[in-house]
Amino acid sequence: MTKKIAFWIFLLGTLSSAVLFLGLTVDTHRQVASLSHADKLSENVVAGKRAFEKYNCNDCHTILGFGGYYAPDLTKVVQRVGEDGVRYRVRHPEEAFAKSARKMPQQHVSEVEIENLVAFFNWVGEIDNGDWPPQDSKKRLSRSEQRLSLGAAVSPGAAVFQTKGCMNCHSLHGVGGTFGPVLDTIGRKLTVEQIEHYINNPKSVNPNAKMPPQTELSDRERDEVAKFLGNLK
Amino acid sequence: MVYKSQKIANWYFTIALFLFVLQVVMGLWLISNYVFTIPQEIVNVFPFATARAMHTNLLVLWMLLAFMGGTYFIVPMETESEIWSPNLAWFQLIALVVTGVVALIGFAFGWTKGRPLLEIPPPLNYMVVVGALVFLFNVGMTMFKARRWTVIQGTLLGGLVFLALLYLAGIPFYRNEVIDWYYWWWVIHLWVEGAWELVTGAIMAFILMRLTGVDRQVVEKWLYVEIGLFMFTGIAGTGHHYYWIGAPKYWLWVGGVFSALEPLPILLMVIDTMNHVRHRHAKIINPHTWTIAVGCAVFHMIGAGVWGFAHTLPQINYYTHGSQVTVSHGHLAFFGAYALLNLLVFYFAMPRLRGIEIYQPTRAKLGFWTMCSAMMLMGLTFGIAGVLQSYLERVLGMGYMTAQSYMRLWMGVTLVLGVFFLGGVLITVFDLLSPKAATERLD
Numbered sequence: 001m002t003k004k005i006a007f008w009i010f011l012l013g014t015l016s017s018a019v020l021f022l023g024l025t026v027d028t029h030r031q032v033a034s035l036s037h038a039d040k041l042s043e044n045v046v047a048g049k050r051a052f053e054k055y056n057c058n059d060c061h062t063i064l065g066f067g068g069y070y071a072p073d074l075t076k077v078v079q080r081v082g083e084d085g086v087r088y089r090v091r092h093p094e095e096a097f098a099k100s101a102r103k104m105p106q107q108h109v110s111e112v113e114i115e116n117l118v119a120f121f122n123w124v125g126e127i128d129n130g131d132w133p134p135q136d137s138k139k140r141l142s143r144s145e146q147r148l149s150l151g152a153a154v155s156p157g158a159a160v161f162q163t164k165g166c167m168n169c170h171s172l173h174g175v176g177g178t179f180g181p182v183l184d185t186i187g188r189k190l191t192v193e194q195i196e197h198y199i200n201n202p203k204s205v206n207p208n209a210k211m212p213p214q215t216e217l218s219d220r221e222r223d224e225v226a227k228f229l230g231n232l233k
Numbered sequence: 234m235v236y237k238s239q240k241i242a243n244w245y246f247t248i249a250l251f252l253f254v255l256q257v258v259m260g261l262w263l264i265s266n267y268v269f270t271i272p273q274e275i276v277n278v279f280p281f282a283t284a285r286a287m288h289t290n291l292l293v294l295w296m297l298l299a300f301m302g303g304t305y306f307i308v309p310m311e312t313e314s315e316i317w318s319p320n321l322a323w324f325q326l327i328a329l330v331v332t333g334v335v336a337l338i339g340f341a342f343g344w345t346k347g348r349p350l351l352e353i354p355p356p357l358n359y360m361v362v363v364g365a366l367v368f369l370f371n372v373g374m375t376m377f378k379a380r381r382w383t384v385i386q387g388t389l390l391g392g393l394v395f396l397a398l399l400y401l402a403g404i405p406f407y408r409n410e411v412i413d414w415y416y417w418w419w420v421i422h423l424w425v426e427g428a429w430e431l432v433t434g435a436i437m438a439f440i441l442m443r444l445t446g447v448d449r450q451v452v453e454k455w456l457y458v459e460i461g462l463f464m465f466t467g468i469a470g471t472g473h474h475y476y477w478i479g480a481p482k483y484w485l486w487v488g489g490v491f492s493a494l495e496p497l498p499i500l501l502m503v504i505d506t507m508n509h510v511r512h513r514h515a516k517i518i519n520p521h522t523w524t525i526a527v528g529c530a531v532f533h534m535i536g537a538g539v540w541g542f543a544h545t546l547p548q549i550n551y552y553t554h555g556s557q558v559t560v561s562h563g564h565l566a567f568f569g570a571y572a573l574l575n576l577l578v579f580y581f582a583m584p585r586l587r588g589i590e591i592y593q594p595t596r597a598k599l600g601f602w603t604m605c606s607a608m609m610l611m612g613l614t615f616g617i618a619g620v621l622q623s624y625l626e627r628v629l630g631m632g633y634m635t636a637q638s639y640m641r642l643w644m645g646v647t648l649v650l651g652v653f654f655l656g657g658v659l660i661t662v663f664d665l666l667s668p669k670a671a672t673e674r675l676d
Contacts, residue, residue, distance in 0.1 A: 003450060006457035013465030017491070021468045024487065028415065031481045036411045046408045053347025059282030064478045065555030066414060067349045070266065070281045072633035073555060094273050100634060102266070103273045105280040124410055130485075132477035134552060134627045168632035177632050
């Protein structure tokens with residue numbers, strides 16, 4: 001091989017890749033409008049994005065998988081903890097993470113900014129991004145739920161409890177989150193019906209409840225998980 | 234032979250080394266945040282996010298200063314002339330360092346653009362652009378006046394111009410988060426897997442040629458092939474960051490195929506380095522400088538090539554994306570490809586700039602091997618934590634903090650390794666700032 005051929009390898013390699021890349025960039029711009037629902041990109045959402053950047057949230061949290069890896073990914077945060085869950089964590093991180101091994105800074109975010117952040121997260125959560133992250137994929141969770149409940153040892157309620165995010169906050173026999181109360185013997189305090197009612201609307205039972213209403217659960221799922229918890233005595 | 238204006242490079246190197254130490258100290262604070270529970274009062278005033286912004290910006294700043302210093306060292310030798318304006322080189326150094334220091338202090342007070350790695354807010358980022366333009370103008374004028382074009386010079390200048398242009402993509406505010414990340418990667422990916430590789434290729438070729446005495450025609454021929462492959466795989470390979478951001482599905486194919494080829498140019502660089510070393514015409518003067526050159530090529534291959542390939546395919550990346558696996562790859566790749574490259578330049582240039590032809594390699598070896606072993610092991614511990622995270626959080630669907638609790642032990646081990654790494658860095662920096670001439674000839 002001569003130096004001249006080497007030069008042509010360089011030139012053609014660079015140009016072909018650049019042409020492909022720039023061509024796809026033009027097409028990506030066209031498609032992102034619908035994939036990201038750009039028509040719903042309201043001023044609130046943009047203001048939320050500005051607040052997200054103002055408080056440097058992205059250097060602890062990831063969003064769409066990018067950023068700091070120190071705190072949970074926020075792509076599907078509204079789906080995961082609910083709008084109120086977002087508001088509460090941003091407003092009172094010192095309370096929300098009092099028992100957590102990692103803290104979130106109290107940055108005195110204004111109420112307007114909090115609403116804008118919620119709008120921003122709602123918008124991001126709707127982006128058609130190939131069903132990432134896997135842990136928030138509705139498809140996958142229902143599959144694992146099915147698999148678990150098929151196992152003889154696990155009741156359907158236990159499967160729901162383990163796969164629908166209850167354990168992000170609550171623990172059973174030392175496994176699970178520390179944010180909410182331990183549920184090892186919850187059946188001694190509440191009946192199945194009371195638990196079902198609580199899951200539906202926590203604030204109607206306990207006005208100070210921090211748990212968001214579990215509107216994501218189907219009737220069957222709520223029924224099963226309440227039966228499971230009510231029998232923990 | 235030393236040109237008078239080359240001496241400015243020594244200041245770039247010295248400041249870069251100082252920033253490198255600060256970067257590693259910040260890293261130790263970050264890993265402590267994973268191992269210990271930092272009280273709310275401290276988190277309120279100095280959150281992880283601020284420290285991370287400092288850690289990453291220090292990295293970018295010290296590497297850019299090292300590249301610039303390296304350029305000011307190499308260009309006079311390649312063009313056989315003095316730098317066009319040493320005063321501009323001074324002005325540019327001061328402007329960039331002042332901008333950097335103001336930015337770092339600003340982060341502590343919440344003055345940030347809020348985009349990871351590109352936190353430097355306007356108008357400071359315009360200062361960065363001015364600094365870069367002055368630098369390119371100065372280097373360009375030196376080359377233009379000398380009219381002694383070489384492929385190494387061209388690659389170096391091309392890489393630096395490309396680098397500066399890409400920085401512009403990170404400056405605007407994008408309303409759409411998807412588009413924002415799309416162009417964020419034009420800066421980050423096309424830097425480290427594009428422009429910086431051009432700079433690396435040129436610097437490696439230059440140093441190998443000088444160390445081994447291998448014919449320029451041979452070195453430059455392989456340089457063309459290397460950078461051709463880097464550009465071919467790297468540019469379209471940007472697609473491996475577009476899998477899960479809401480971009481069209483064809484990026485899974487484009488990103489997967491092109492980035493699977495990305496290790497090829499690095500492999501070529503390793504083979505090339507080994508070949509030049511084997512077929513050397515020059516006598517070995519400083520064996521340790523050779524060790525760093527080979528170490529850089531091999532570590533570059535492991536960190537960027539192997540670790541990058543390990544999670545670049547969409548089927549795997551779906552589970553590892555945005556986990557500690559990325560952290561593992563980031564540390565190994567930056568250290569292997571760029572930190573070692575800059576240290577190679579430092580060891581090539583700094584003793585020489587002080588009139589030391591043959592340096593005493595005892596401390597240098599200790600520092601080098603401590604850094605390399607600690608970083609390799611850190612790559613493994615971060616990697617184990619990352620695999621755990623991918624499995625527990627993404628496959629089993631465990632809550633984020635629950636999964637993190639299983640990773641804590643490995644973060645603790647990483648902290649200990651980080652202390653060793655800092656030790657290696659301190660030895661290296663101390664050695665570079667006060668190099669000792671060898672007492673006896675080492676043949």
